[in-house]
Amino acid sequence: MRILLVGAGGVGDAIAKIAARRSFFDTMIVSDYDITRAERTIAWIEAKHGPQGDRFVAAQIDASQSESVAAVAREHAATHVMNAVEPKFVPTIFAGALAAGADYLDMAMSLSHPHPEQPHALTGVKLGDEQFAAAGDWEAAGRLALVGMGVEPGLSDVFARYAADHLFREIDELGTRDGANLVVRDDEGNEIFAPSFSIWTTIEECLNPPVIWEKDTGWFTTPPFSEPEVFDFPEGIGPVECVNVEHEEVLLMPRWVDAKRVTFKYGLGDEFIGILKTLNQLGLDKTEPIRVRSANGPVMVSPRDVVAAGLPDPATLGPRMTGKTCAGLWVTGTGVDGAPRDVYLYHVSDNEWTMAEYESQCVVWQTALNPVIALELLASGAWSGAGVLGPEAFDAQPFLDLMARPENEGGYGQPWGLQERTPVA
Amino acid sequence: MRILLVGAGGVGDAIAKIAARRSFFDTMIVSDYDITRAERTIAWIEAKHGPQGDRFVAAQIDASQSESVAAVAREHAATHVMNAVEPKFVPTIFAGALAAGADYLDMAMSLSHPHPEQPHALTGVKLGDEQFAAAGDWEAAGRLALVGMGVEPGLSDVFARYAADHLFREIDELGTRDGANLVVRDDEGNEIFAPSFSIWTTIEECLNPPVIWEKDTGWFTTPPFSEPEVFDFPEGIGPVECVNVEHEEVLLMPRWVDAKRVTFKYGLGDEFIGILKTLNQLGLDKTEPIRVRSANGPVMVSPRDVVAAGLPDPATLGPRMTGKTCAGLWVTGTGVDGAPRDVYLYHVSDNEWTMAEYESQCVVWQTALNPVIALELLASGAWSGAGVLGPEAFDAQPFLDLMARPENEGGYGQPWGLQERTPVA
Structure with a gap:
């Protein structure tokens, strides 16, 4: 190979x-x-x-x-x-x-x-x-x-196939749920705002209309940040506010796995949702270039590129970050024994470990x-x-x-x- | 002249x-x-x-x-x-x-x-x-x-001199208070976010540390958005959340008018305070140019200039705006008759009138x-x-x-x- x-x-x-x-x-x-x-x-x-x-x-x-x-x-x-x-x-x-x-x-x-x-x-x-x-x-x-x-997509989709083949007779919902308790600090030890994944992609995912699949309806969309829910993540991460987000799992899983409903919710938390709403309100999520004055005369720049340029590169955050990130799939339905079943299949990545082993921050790794x-x-x-x-x-x-x-x-x-x-x- | x-x-x-x-x-x-x-x-x-x-x-x-x-x-x-x-x-x-x-x-x-x-x-x-x-x-x-x-500064300072000369024997506080009930709508009639005054200047005023003057201490500062208070504005504007903001009145009034305390609070409202906090958190209030990619290679632009360029020019908002703005000075202390006195001296500008008479929106006018x-x-x-x-x-x-x-x-x-x-x- x-x-x-x-x-x-x-x-x-x-x-x-x-x-x-x-x-x-x-x-x-x-x-x-x-x-x-x-x-x-x-x-x-x-x-x-x-x-x-x-x-x-x-x-x-x-x-x-x-x-x-x-x-x-x-x-x-x-x-x-x-x-x-x-x-x-x-x-x-x-x-x-x-x-x-x-x-x-x-x-x-x-x-x-x-x-x-x-x-x-x-x-x-x-x-x-x-x-x-x-x-x-x-x-x-x-x-x-x-x-x-x-x-996500990827491991979450592998979990969907595993659940269908080994854990469930009938699946009600395949719900990818992603949450973290990551904190980034500045040199003085104060918490700072620094997204752990590409802000360009995060804006794209979170401000696009979220997509949902239902067996009777097929694919449909909702307004951004719909259906907020607090999901309790394992291994000490705890409860995080999650909302619907446009994500590939919802487009992939229904093609190969039988379920009544497929969703993706991202644990953005209150603060980050507020920030994304403000960026949208001010047009700073836009990708089309706008005219801006500069020392060398007017230039054309994309507001979203400016937002990204003003934030630290997520790949450089590892040394200043602590905490864990959890990717997983919440599956509900009828177990192989015929009884109601509700499981969360997940993988947790700890920043301390990924930095020590790979000099790579945990979300990226x-x-x-x-x-x-x-x-x-x-x-x-x-x-x-x-x-x-x-x-x-x-x-x-x-x-x-x-x-x-x-x-x-x-x-x-x-x-x-x-x-x-x-x-x- | x-x-x-x-x-x-x-x-x-x-x-x-x-x-x-x-x-x-x-x-x-x-x-x-x-x-x-x-x-x-x-x-x-x-x-x-x-x-x-x-x-x-x-x-x-x-x-x-x-x-x-x-x-x-x-x-x-x-x-x-x-x-x-x-x-x-x-x-x-x-x-x-x-x-x-x-x-x-x-x-x-x-x-x-x-x-x-x-x-x-x-x-x-x-x-x-x-x-x-x-x-x-x-x-x-x-x-x-x-x-x-x-x-503000200007009329508010004239009010301060008037209060000292004609209304008060002793002044406890000269508190400039500014509030409005202005609403801007898009072509479909939906309310939109569009500051009625230069966003560049508004960011400067609101994110700089607010300054306060006290007779015993002189000038000192606080963190942004300090001492929130709901002030009830006249002529139908009603209650608005006001916070301390850096403003010239606090530097001017104590030089010529005797008072125990001088403050300035701006009726920003919850939503606008949240937006300003987010801009600050993301570094989008900064004026120093940062390097941003563009179709013509990297360019240097000031993030605050990008925020301003993405919003409508406040001077153009008049036709889409309704409501009134109120500028004034809240004075407390002992009246000329020796009794406690509490007055608000103010001027209200109505956008409908300023547009009809001057084709100028009311805050600017x-x-x-x-x-x-x-x-x-x-x-x-x-x-x-x-x-x-x-x-x-x-x-x-x-x-x-x-x-x-x-x-x-x-x-x-x-x-x-x-x-x-x-x-x-």
């Missing part, structure tokens, strides 16, 4: 570092628009694990041009293209991989466009629609595009872990397929086994949890 | 329009960095009042260069320079007027700089400090700088009214002086009389109110 990793930002860097401990691949080509970022990642790996020879190679790439992606993939005879950049580059990387005859993985899907008249009731172009439209091309070529293979496990399953043949498929199209058992098995027994040493909750009558 | 008006933005435009109805001056030179703005103001006046001959003249000016201000003042033999631009240009216009041998008026004073170690307890460089430091130069030249002569009255008092000799003086250095009676007298009797037809409130025992 020869993996072209596109992007050596926070998540790309962590993917390479996690892969460095594994032997399932021959070469990983670490590529970035700024090749020095790729070289920095490889230097870290060599400092930790010794010289890598041809196992890790740096390359320059332009993710916004499918020709560039295809050319780099062909030059290095890549068998798999791993997309680790912002979702706006999905179409070009996706097309470049197919053109080069490589398989493809990503952690976020092609972007949505709201319904022109009723954005808070009906779907327009949905997340991933552009990719599923090309499914025939991928099937015809006998190539696999494994889409949404991060932690947790995202990066899952595609590496998926690549290893594809390398071994435990997972195989052709077309455009989500993680729930594959057997969950080998994934969860490999993830949880201790490192000294060949696994990733990352146990996942199953919390039995009290079913609501 | 030959007045050089610097700035034909919202307030400058309204000053010229209000002055156009008066005969106390010979010429007003309406100047702006963009001369077409000055020409537009004069065109409006000529359309309404007929040809103006030499009474109104347009000029180009660079308010950031004292040489430019002095040159335009000399060229037009200006006797008075009226500053109607953002407070950051105070130092250059103030110096340019003195260099040209003209008297000077402004509506906001030179900016403050927080105390480097204890910004929320001690003052650093205070509002107007730079101007008062030059008082000797103005006295020596026999020229007058009348500073803080808008509505109310600010512009007061310097025109002051100029008329200086022209008649009712007010005179030399040095750097606040409005409370002059007799309040002729100002308030001229303001309230009906237009057909030679006044401005703008009654002010005196509300007797129940003294707290």
